[in-house]
Amino acid sequence: MEFAELIKTPRVDGVVLHRPFLPTVEGTLCLTGHHLILSSRQDNTEELWLLHSNIDAIEKRFVGSLGSIIVKCKDLRIIKLDIPGMDECLNIASSIEALSTLDSVSLMYPFFYRPMFEVIEDGWNTFRPADAFKDLESMTDEWRLSDVNKDFSICLSYAPLVAVPKDIDDETLRKVATFRHGGRFPVLSYYHKKNGMVMMRAGQPLTGTSGRRCKEDEKLINATLRPGKRGYIIDTRTVNVAQQAKAKGGGFESEANYPQWRRIHKAIERSNVLQESLIKLVEACNDQTHSMDRWLSKLEASNWQTHVKEILTTACLAAQCIDREGASVLVHGTEGTDSTLQVTSLAQIILDPASRTIRGFQNLVEREWLQAGHPFQVRCSQSAYSNTKSRQEAPVFLLFLDCVWQILRQFPCSFEFNESFLVLLFEHAYASQFGTFLGNCAADRVKLGLLEKTVSLWSWVNRQQELERLTNPLYEANSLVIWPSVAPQSLLLWEGVFLRWNRSSKCLDEAYEEMVHIIEYNKELQSKVNTLRRQLAQLETEDPLLQSP
């Protein structure tokens, strides 16, 4: 297919761009296969380059012959384009609609994008399961790397290599896979070095109404327990929801068959509920006419903050079982690709100092989201403005980032990255020139040939100039477990995402710069002091007479 077929009017002059808190720009609008470009064609004025894939919805308005297109982006920004001429406006609008909803993944921009920067380290090779396993091997010999899924035959959404207990052979894994939703048999998510406890994740067990059991499944998870120790199964669903799942062939681990495990049910909502929540929240944030009461009631009605609290609480619980109780944990919900990953990844943020570094966090996203089979493609295909309601979209990853931001707010010195890094990941998960978040699982990625045909986001991030922007100047390595407060009074609305386009951030940005200055000034002073001390010391050793009595 040629993009040109979809572009009836590639260029319009005299278009006026309106953006909140920024001056209007008049210029020429150009449509390309992947971008909407507005340029005033003057020096020193910035151009607007908007990826079509970033466009969530558009609205058309006409006043006389002047048409306006309101473009609502997946990063929640809203811009308005005034386009002279009815026909031009209609053409542009229909082109944008078509280009922003292309069905075929292989037509997406990452397949056409050629990096304008030097790739120092290929992000596709930065985080390989085999490397991660080497780290694990240095700590314990109780686990092995299995390639039972090398051709994605037993679990479509798992990576080809997964870590499993050493004593469990591939034949057992195959049997267990048939007993778990989507073939997602229990695999290692995190090994807590401090006490050797582990966190595993899986899909729900397929017990069904008949109470089917699977000896191999029991054997697998029991293999992770120390003699005489009990473990915890954290089911991210309420008891009711888990019960209802039985009717559809799903279910949960019964006490009778898993006597060494205690099951705890939590109430993390499912995808379509979360999507509704996001839509309501963004609507509330974008309405500037609200009174205080209306704002608070809309914020409450969106339930977004409730979801944040629930997810964080569950993650804290998992972390607590591991660190405080000295028990191993198995986490699952229904599919094991959404709420499960929120919990396992956040628990690692709490427990593992390494995941709080820039590289460690990339590694975490790679392991616990991309390799673990979170279906980014379907979850992030639409954001808060789209009218086309499919049941698949959900801000699962955005909620995870929000929770990380909450912990970052409470431990501002314990993270190597700053808020910008989280915002960047949010943007790229929804629309990107990089291939990292394309596809729904490792199998998709192989099928699409992402490694060969696209550039990894990490290749771009892991360069000096980007890292500088994303580094938290306050960071001081903190080797401890960090326990966030989950009281409602301690959790805040993530303004950096939800109010980003509705407020002027100038004052806050300037204060941030001032903070960076203070820190850098201090560093420079300290290094000067050290230099002079060395100089003086050297003089004194050269000439002992100089030494003051």
Place this chain on the structure above:
Amino acid sequence: MEHIRTPKVEQVRLMDRFSNKSTNGTLYLTATHLIFVESSNNSSTAAQEIWILHHHIASVEKLSLTTTGCPLVLQCRNFRIVHFVLPRERDCHDIYSSLLRLLRPVSYEELYAFSYNPKQNDQQREEGWQLIDLRAEYERMGVPCDQWQLTDVNRDFKVCETYPRDLYVPITASKPIIVGSSKFRSKGRFPVLTYFYQERKAAVCRCSQPLSGFSARCLEDESMLQAISKANHNCRFVYVMDTRPKLNALANRAAGKGYENEDNYSNIRFQFVGIENIHVMRSSLQKLLEVIGARSLTMSDYLVGLEGCGWLRHIKAIVDAAVFLAQAVTVEGASVLVHCSDGWDRTAQVCALGSLLMDPYYRTIKGFMVLIEKDWISFGHKFADRCDQLDGDPKEVSPIFTQFLECVWQLTEQFPQAFEFSEWFLLQIHEHVHSCQYGNFLGNNERQREELQLKERTHSLWAFLLGEKQNYLNPFYNPVYNEEHPVLEPSTLPYHFKFWRNMYHQFDRSMHPRQSILKTILTLKEKSAKAESALQALENRLHQLGVTPVVTSDPPALPPTRDQRSNPNAMPPRPDSLILGAPVNHKEEQRRAEEQDEVGEDALESTDTERTVEGSSGTESRKQSYGELEGTYDELAKEEPAVVSLEFGVARMTC
């Protein structure tokens, strides 16, 4: 001391407010404080100590006897809530009845300020009182001038006994006009100048409501407003802001009071603003505290409660009014007359906050003191009644001044570089408005304060706060920002107003961020100041040796602000108020983390996982609060940032 029957109770348990954790210790009752000392169970950690000033206790409640003992719950005006369990009922009753008597002093002489002695001589104390000079402040604004003058009409508090002696009025307002106008105003509070915006020659005036009833008018009062109008050549009219909701003002007409009739006053533009009265504010805060005091609070209940109590709505209304005032003065160049009913609550809020928006001086530490001294203390905000200093009418109590501090805090969140002071400053002022430890806020008006001879018998808070100025500095403050933006234009969209956790949960450590950016940056600034002088010393030494230093201190890489240059060695102890979370350095965190591992066995025994997790925070909070005692002097000598609690500041001075 005659009220104290049981000065010491052992084996008292202090219950954590939000978890099931508790601490054992000993309770002491002194003439000024209630003190809880944690019994130290191991030698490595300092025992927690809590000092509660009697004046800070708003209420004391004895709950019904339980199997574990007799519970005693104290609610403090600084939003601390403590829950003790005493082993024996008799002790509990003794403490309870002593406290009942002690926390309700009947005369001013019983207040702590009259016995508090910070070891200063008379001269130092006098100097403390002279720090703030309101005449100099009016001069700074450019008053007296060709249009405004100082009048001696109230020199003996004859015209208005709740006003100060010195008042500024338009040149053309003669004494008969003033006296006539005062008779037509509630409590005699006639229109006077409170802020003069020199650039546009526009004035902010304040007064109380007119006694207009349904039809009464007063020619002198009309002339008074005319005089205010004429004093400003830039604008043909005067705004009259009635800060009450219209309904309230209408109701007042039936009582012979009311508001200005635009037909009778030439060139006024009348405007209602809609800030609620003291009773609504009191119950709003009460509801807020109930909401946030609930255990296992859900997000939904919290947000519904926040909406239902109306607190943030009231805060927004005050800021809205101040923004209107500042816009009218600075953009339109109009003079504004502000009033409510008596002109000492809402009027004070709006005038003070409006001036703060217009004038960068009020956003400095000294300037903020001047602002409070002017619009609140001298113009007769009834601190004694509103803060319940003596056993008075509970209907007169209202968090009007707390609201003002909160409005300022909301602004500091929007303009992090515009204020010289940080949140700590606001919290410390709030602490002392209620502590009755200094004379500044005692009584209801200037006349009363003179009668009490406060300047001779008590000390000034401002001197104390200026002495510890370093503690209250905002490291992000940029005077250049204020030069470029002398007038702040805050957005008052609802989502800019946040719950002030550090005020209302000041003492609930588990709620706060565990690391504080503010404290980290302040510590860094201190280190930079030390490094600067070290660098200088090294350079001098090298020059002495006839060697050129390989690097030099100037030009500095980044211009240090003036505070960095100021005396780097004499840093007073930094309060580690509970607000500011955990200590910055990791050694302490490490130690704390290790301690945590020893406890927390029971955490998972129930499926009530919510509680479990909160419990973990609770554990931490209990262990964290050992910081309250760490401000010992040895600690300060070390390089590590000193850790002192806010209360410790109070406690230390008592000794």
